[in-house]
Amino acid sequence: MKLDLWLLDISYDVINKDIPEIRMWGITPDGRRVVVLDRSFRPYFYVVPKTPEDAGKIAEVLKRRYGDRILKVDITDRKYFGRSITVLRITCKIPAHVKFLRDRVKEIPGIADVLEADIRFYMRYMLDNNIYPCSWNTVEAEEVPNKENWQVDAVYLAKQPPLRSEREDIPKLKVLAFDIECYNPRGTPKPDRDPIIMIGIATNEGDRVILKADDLNDLNIIREFIALVRKIDPDVIVGYNSNRFDWIYLLNRARRLKIKLNISRANSEPAQSVYGHFSILGRANVDLYDFAEELTEVKVKTLENVADYLGVKKKNERVLIEGAYIYKYWDDPDKRSQLEKYLLDDIESTLGLSEKFLPFAIQLSSIVGLPLDQVGSASVGFRVEWHLMRHACELGELIPNRIERPYATYKGAIVLRPKPGIHENIAVLDFSSMYPNLMIKYNISPDTYVSPMDYRGEEDVYVAPEVGHMFRKYPDGFYRRVLKRLLEARKAVRSKLKDLEPGSPEYRVLYERQRALKVIANATYGYCGWLGARWYKREVAETTTAWGRHTIRDTIDLARKLGLRVIYGDTDSIFVVYDKAKVDELTRIIRDKLGLEIKPDKIYTRVFFTEAKKRYCGLLTDGRIDVVGLEAVRGDWSELAKEVQEKVIEIILRENRVDRAVDYVRDVIRKLESGKIPLSKLIIWKTIGKELEEYEAAAAHVSAARKLIEAGFKVDKGDKVGYIIVRGSGRLSDKAMPYIFVDSIDQVDIEYYIKKQVVISALRILEYFGIREDHLISEKRQASILDFF
């Protein structure tokens, strides 16, 4: 029978010792949860002989030595960086044999390279058969008995691999959000010491469950959790930071209590896998934190902050509990209900975030081809790489190995020195997808590169400005083909969007799709200059930025020739005094002469620059204030300093009243002096960017982190530490105290907050208008300093 399958998850196992069985877990159009098996596919890899003539001999050696593992050896032709080469394709019985052979085979004389031997079997299957997760696939299959008692409506055996289908809808997925709370009287909870005290579950079908431990015995809630997940049988399980915390903790506790966390559709435990995610067979386990990380507007990415920012659950409409004190709410019978409410708010927030992030995750998965549970935990580089691998396979190009490379840099983009002060009526003209379009235009790709050694003068090449690298004009390079497809696909999706009702489910799907396409296109340049990339080529990255500099310089010259006054520019944008006719003319010439698109992106009624590059603020024509690069948008300044700068900017841009801005700042300083500013606004957050032992300098956040560790808390690389500067002597770093240890404003070094936070962030703007520190510090304070002397 023919079967349509929306692919949710894919796995494999080896049956009868030597048959690899691909398992495609998915959903049918009538809403059944099924698994389709395919036993017809075998793993393989390639061997590149030093000379094509050696191929036959190598094949003989391979078969003689490893005949028990090798099914067959084919000598065939493939493309490698655009060139046709002869390779041996070695098909093995089971995936483990590829791993076994790939290192041993290298020892055989006459072998230049081993390729595609590091690709997971189920990815190999999807790659070769052009099967995409989170997409519809059609397969000819027959139903077989559910021998293993998997949690599905039916098991099918495929007669041949599925084919991608045209259907674009997304089936209704059953989503389960969960969160755990642990007992933590001694700092960060440890699974070998501290039990789980509560587990919360929420589903998109309205279920809300709060499980509670029997005092400090968590055996029953873990059992109940397992039973509940199985009963609800979700397609997607979401958590917040679940791959780095909840699953590890749950598995650890379960192991200690000698129970199995068998919640997968194959009745197995979550298992840690590639990119650090936990795989739950037959379901998609998605850690929403991975997607929250991309929200640069939220600086401290706690669940509360992210949910608040996205309007999922406002902070003032929920229970907030300081994480370190959770145990107190458990121990105190009067407070325990608050903890329950807190957990309920958390799981509802998590569920709410899934509505915000899953549509994008699904599109990303269907574009780059990584399963839904992996696509979030894979870094940007790996997402781009899988997208490239998909296309390489389709184009018959061999996939290069990941190799270690020595450190190397190259020149990047141009940033213009801004003209300081206030400018009125400024248009920001932006190139659309500049780097991808330049890579397409000049056919910049590893396979079209012509080294000076190889260049004989007869080839038609583009020569890059400044750096002189050459790239063949034809045929189309790998990056050109891939990027063209991406940009064209995005264009097509966007034109479809125009005919849809914003707010409709179809609109949402396509909107997220075009967004995912854009993200991948824009990250491809960065990828090609990444030392860890399979398709790394310094010349490719270097040439792209060289053409970028050339293009923006030409654009500036042209703009000036047309009589446009250029006040600033960065990489792919120029800020000009807005004259519609001249801007239209510029746009037209760039389109006709360069084949690139430049258009007004934003228009500022007024915009303010200091001497610094990459930092400015402006009043947009729609009345909104835009702050770029300044303290107000940085995560490593106190809320107070940011708020002050924001208000100052607002007063200057909207009212143009320096005196009022000064009054405002002085008022804030008075409040600070009289203890009327809440401690929460004084916290400074900074990321621990490396292992604590590796720090050479005594930095404030590191010192605060050490104080946390002293008190039993765990601080890992990548964590953000929040601290307050308290009174005392010595270096600033000595006075950095984790905020949870500060409970009174009397402990705070008010002087620091005045001079190094409020005044500095205010003067960043006001200095241009002739204001200095002593204008901002109130008379009372000055008097007190005088008195002191």
Added chain:
DNA sequence: GCCTTGAAGTTACCG
């Protein structure tokens, strides 16, 4: 021994 200065270390931003 104290103060100034500039390099180094560090983070987070822009596009």
Added chain:
DNA sequence: ACCGGTAACTTCAAGGCG
């Protein structure tokens, strides 16, 4: 574990001065 360009902070050691 995506790039380079940039600003800005604190620390720290060297250099200058007396």
